[in-house]
Amino acid sequence: MSLVSIHQLHKHFGDNHVLKGIDLNVDEGQVIALIGRSGSGKSTLLRTINGLECIDAGEITVDGAKIQAGAKDMRPLRLKVGMVFQQFNLFPHLSVGENVMLAPKIVKKTDPAQAQELAEQMLAKVGLSEKFDAFPGELSGGQQQRVAIARALAMQPKVMLCDEITSALDPELVSEVLSVVKQLANEGMTLVMVTHEMRFAREVGDKLVFMHQGRVHEEGPPEALFNAPSTPELAAFIGAIDQA
Amino acid sequence: MAYEFEFAPVLEYTDLLLKGAFFTIALTAVGAVFGIGLGIIGAVCRAWRLQPFAALFAVYVELIRNTPFLVQLFFIFFGLPSLGIHIGEWEAAVLAMVINLGAYSTEIIRAGIASVPKGQLEAAASLAMNRYESFRYVVLRPALQTVWPALTSQVIIVMLGSAVCSQIATEELTFAANFIQSRNFRAFETYFITTAIYFAIAIMIRQLMLAIGKRYISGRLS
Amino acid sequence: MLTQFTTWDIVRNLLEGGKWTLLLSLLAFFLGGVTGLIIVLLRISPNRFLRVIAKVWIELFQGTPLLMQLFIVFFGLSLLGWDVSAWTAAAIGLTLFTSAYLAEIWRGCIEAIPSGQWEASASLAFSPLQQMRYVILPQALRIAIPPTVGFSVQVVKGTAVTSIIGFTELTKSGTMIANATFEPFMVFGLVATAYFCLCYPLSVYARHLERKYHVAC
Numbered sequence: 001m002s003l004v005s006i007h008q009l010h011k012h013f014g015d016n017h018v019l020k021g022i023d024l025n026v027d028e029g030q031v032i033a034l035i036g037r038s039g040s041g042k043s044t045l046l047r048t049i050n051g052l053e054c055i056d057a058g059e060i061t062v063d064g065a066k067i068q069a070g071a072k073d074m075r076p077l078r079l080k081v082g083m084v085f086q087q088f089n090l091f092p093h094l095s096v097g098e099n100v101m102l103a104p105k106i107v108k109k110t111d112p113a114q115a116q117e118l119a120e121q122m123l124a125k126v127g128l129s130e131k132f133d134a135f136p137g138e139l140s141g142g143q144q145q146r147v148a149i150a151r152a153l154a155m156q157p158k159v160m161l162c163d164e165i166t167s168a169l170d171p172e173l174v175s176e177v178l179s180v181v182k183q184l185a186n187e188g189m190t191l192v193m194v195t196h197e198m199r200f201a202r203e204v205g206d207k208l209v210f211m212h213q214g215r216v217h218e219e220g221p222p223e224a225l226f227n228a229p230s231t232p233e234l235a236a237f238i239g240a241i242d243q244a
Numbered sequence: 245m246a247y248e249f250e251f252a253p254v255l256e257y258t259d260l261l262l263k264g265a266f267f268t269i270a271l272t273a274v275g276a277v278f279g280i281g282l283g284i285i286g287a288v289c290r291a292w293r294l295q296p297f298a299a300l301f302a303v304y305v306e307l308i309r310n311t312p313f314l315v316q317l318f319f320i321f322f323g324l325p326s327l328g329i330h331i332g333e334w335e336a337a338v339l340a341m342v343i344n345l346g347a348y349s350t351e352i353i354r355a356g357i358a359s360v361p362k363g364q365l366e367a368a369a370s371l372a373m374n375r376y377e378s379f380r381y382v383v384l385r386p387a388l389q390t391v392w393p394a395l396t397s398q399v400i401i402v403m404l405g406s407a408v409c410s411q412i413a414t415e416e417l418t419f420a421a422n423f424i425q426s427r428n429f430r431a432f433e434t435y436f437i438t439t440a441i442y443f444a445i446a447i448m449i450r451q452l453m454l455a456i457g458k459r460y461i462s463g464r465l466s
Numbered sequence: 467m468l469t470q471f472t473t474w475d476i477v478r479n480l481l482e483g484g485k486w487t488l489l490l491s492l493l494a495f496f497l498g499g500v501t502g503l504i505i506v507l508l509r510i511s512p513n514r515f516l517r518v519i520a521k522v523w524i525e526l527f528q529g530t531p532l533l534m535q536l537f538i539v540f541f542g543l544s545l546l547g548w549d550v551s552a553w554t555a556a557a558i559g560l561t562l563f564t565s566a567y568l569a570e571i572w573r574g575c576i577e578a579i580p581s582g583q584w585e586a587s588a589s590l591a592f593s594p595l596q597q598m599r600y601v602i603l604p605q606a607l608r609i610a611i612p613p614t615v616g617f618s619v620q621v622v623k624g625t626a627v628t629s630i631i632g633f634t635e636l637t638k639s640g641t642m643i644a645n646a647t648f649e650p651f652m653v654f655g656l657v658a659t660a661y662f663c664l665c666y667p668l669s670v671y672a673r674h675l676e677r678k679y680h681v682a683c
Binding site for chain 3: 247306307309310311312313314315316318319322323324325326327400404405406407408411418431432435436438439442443446447
């Protein structure tokens with residue numbers, strides 16, 4: 001059975017029907033790249049998987065934790081799912097180490113010594129061990145995003161969601177973040193990412209999901225989709241990117 | 245004949261002035277701690293729309309902010325006893341200051357909570373924190389940090405306002421000044437020096453709040 | 467002789483006091499506004515000496531109790547040989563108090579105008595006074611209105627303190643009636659209600675203006 005399974009998911013924002021019956025399965029260790037124009041619903045879909053958006057119909061199951069319409073308690077889902085945001089969203093009043101340790105300590109009640117060790121491990125993984133006592137404001141965007149990845153990893157999630165995590169970065173800082181993501185993928189982490197980095201999606205992704213007008217329009221192995229899009233919408237989308 | 249200023253008759257009472265200053269500071273300290281505490285509770289109730297508390301706090305804030313402190317003080321000190329609630333002048337002064345500062349801090353801190361970016365709440369939620377955890381660990385400090393200058397000004401305004409507590413015979417700085425000028429008949433000099441002491445206390449509070457903000461709110465030791 | 471006060475007697479006496487509260491508020495707000503305008507112009511003037519004077523003015527009045535300011539005006543003017551009434555002392559004291567706060571509010575508004583506006587108008591060869599008159603003030607004025615209206619509430623409330631130097635306005639009337647009727651709960655309740663009726667509309671209007679202009683300074 002898939003690690004993440006989404007079944008007939010619907011979501012409205014007022015009169016705007018943004019997700020129109022999404023079905024999607026993600027296997028353990030798989031790397032999924034969600035692509036599509038802005039407004040296609042890809043970010044909203046990603047956010048529902050972490051309970052940041054409630055759903056109007058359908059269900060989401062992640063490693064046995066299930067969410068349906070009207071669900072109030074998102075905690076079981078969020079304990080399985082980590083998320084990295086476009087704007088990093090580090091906690092500015094806490095040091096880098098405290099950012100990473102906070103949730104393990106207060107949500108999982110990990111004892112402080114263990115949390116410290118965990119944070120050191122995670123920061124080492126993203127190559128920022130020496131920034132343990134720095135504050136977010138003192139770091140570059142790329143470094144902040146790597147801390148955000150370490151913070152999410154410290155909760156030992158089953159799946160990580162990445163919401164356009166390089167879009168807010170200066171061009172020269174993109175690759176340091178992508179190489180951390182690539183390393184995670186190589187270590188077998190299950191990843192679902194919304195991205196505009198097509199080359200990266202092609203290189204690291206196991207499956208490409210093209211969203212269009214609130215539906216999964218086309219999905220499959222990246223090479224196949226890029227080389228031979230079977231719908232005119234995907235062909236147009238790829239064409240627009242190539243020109244850019 | 246020109247008036248000759250004489251400050252010596254005031255300085256004879258230095259110990260009384262210092263005692264009065266001490267009580268003004270003590271009143272302000274108690275008022276600030278409980279007033280800001282009340283403000284945090286009120287701000288949370290309003291920000292989270294916890295009914296009926298949100299509505300009660302909204303009414304409370306408007307009532308206090310649109311009536312003079314002196315009238316609030318008189319109402320508490322003279323009015324409440326006719327309801328069978330007897331309180332002394334110190335209790336009345338402290339209560340009035342807490343209630344007054346509580347209303348202003350509710351509004352100030354609410355603005356601080358509203359200024360915390362939505363992404364911070366989302367990040368906290370994505371880490372499986374519940375509403376209380378995310379408020380306690382993610383929202384509160386940045387919110388207080390944002391509005392700390394405004395809270396500082398409000399504490400100073402309340403401290404300066406406490407001068408009218410002398411009217412219910414609370415023995416703070418102005419009460420001491422009134423007493424002294426009734427003895428030495430040097431009203432101008434007495435109030436001049438008293439005013440200078442208030443000014444010094446205001447500067448002291450500003451520095452102290454700045455230090456507290458640096459040390460405990462922004463979390464940086466540098 | 468102990469007379470029996472009816473509720474109407476109490477209300478009538480309070481309204482008489484309230485009239486003076488209203489008059490004093492209007493006078494202090496108007497005179498304080500004029501003085502405040504002078505102070506704020508000094509505060510942003512190119513002359514360092516004038517700036518310091520304005521800064522000290524603002525800090526002194528914002529850093530000391532209104533009650534002390536009233537005492538000093540009251541006793542200070544009589545030392546100068548002027549026979550000041552409570553009304554005169556109250557009007558002068560509250561005017562000075564108001565001028566300092568308004569000057570500080572307005573300074574914030576003027577400084578909130580982006581420096582690009584100064585640069586753009588300078589590049590068009592405006593003189594500093596012309597920059598102020600045609601570019602900066604019209605914009606600053608717009609954002610200054612909501613907090614200025616908001617501060618008027620503080621002026622009305624500030625008038626209550628003048629009761630302590632013996633000016634018979636609303637609060638003083640309340641104290642006298644409370645002493646005569648032995649009904650402090652009702653009397654101070656009514657006094658508070660009267661202040662609320664004066665202040666609440668101003669607060670609501672200030673909030674409405676703030677939302678309308680979407681800015682606060």
